[in-house]
Amino acid sequence: MIGNDIVDLVKAKQESNIFRPRYLEKVCSPEEIDLVLSSSNAINTFWRIWTMKESAYKAFQRDLSFKTFFNPFAFTCQFKDSDFGELNYNGHQLSTKTIQTKEFIYSEVVNFRTTQRFFGSSSDFLKKLKTELNLKSHPELTKTKDGLPVLDLAHKMSPISKTHHGNFQAFQY
Template sequence: MIGNDIVDLQLAKTQSNWQRRGWLQKICTKQEQQYIFTSGKAEVQLWQFWSMKEAAYKAHQRRFNLSRRYNPKNFQCTPKGEVYVDDYSYKTFTEIQNEYVYSIAMTSNEDYHSSVYDKTMNACSKLKETISEKLNIDSSLIHFTKNSNGIPLVHIDQKVIQLPLSLTHHGTYSAFVVSI
C-alpha cells in the first residue's frame, strides 16, 4: 500500500500558526516535539512529520479500506522515516525543497512512480499518462473514481483494477504516486 502528501511551505506559513499554544501538542507526540525543537529547522521538521503522518494515513486507510478518521497523534514518526500506527509500520521517503515538503509512505519496498507538479499542471492527467505508458494501454480507457471511503480507484475499460495510488495537493503544488 502507498500514500503521499505535500506541503506548500509558503502557504503553510500563512495558514498555520503552529507555534500558538496547544497546536503542536494536538498534532505531535512528545518525542516528535522534542525532535522538532532540537532539529535546527523546527518549521521544516514539523512539516516533514506532518507530511509523513498524512502519507502513512492514506496508505493505512487504503490498506484496510477504512472510513475517513484521522488523528495525527495516532501516527508516530521517527527521525529515520518510519511511521507507526497501532501494530503497523510504514516506511517513508521525504523530499524537502525550498518550496515544499513531499512524503511518500509505503508498507514495503515497492516499485513506484511519483511526480510533483506546480498546480498549473494537472496531476490527474499526468497520472493517467503514466499508467497508460507503464501498462501499454490507451489513456482514453483509464478513469478515476473514489470509493465510499474516499480511496481513489482506477478503472480500465470500465473495470476496477487494483492499483495502489495516491494524489495530493496543497497550495501551488500537486503530486501523485502509483505502484505499478
C-alpha cells in the first residue's frame, strides 16, 4: 500500500487556523484533540495527525477502491512513538511513518515491501527515475481511469502516491 501527504508549515499557517471554533472537532476524535491540545506544539501535532489521515485515505482509496469522500473523522490515529503511528478506518488498519522538519511535516504509509521516497519537483523526480532505471524515454506521471496516480514506465505501470503543498513535493512509489 502506498499513500503520502505533506504539509508546508509556513503555508499552512497562512491558510488554516486550526483553533477556529469547531475546526478540530470536524477532523479529530476526542482522543486526538487531547493529543493536540496537550502537546507542546499543538499545531505540529495537528498536522502530523492530518498527514497521517490523508496518507491513509490515499492508501485505502487504492486498496478498497472507494469513491472520493471527505471525512477525516472516519480515520483514527494513534501515535506509537515520535515517528510511527497506527491508523484505523472502518475496521482496516495500517501503520504510518512521519518525518518532521522545521519547514514541513510528511507522513507515509509503511509497507511490508520497501517503497521509495523522493522529495522534490516532478521533473527532477522523473529525470532521476530515467537514469536509475536506465529507461530510453522519460517516464510519465499519469492517472488510472479511477483517477489514481500511476507512473508510466513504458514497459509497465507502477502505482505512485504524490503530494504537494506550498514549497514541498514528495513521491512514494
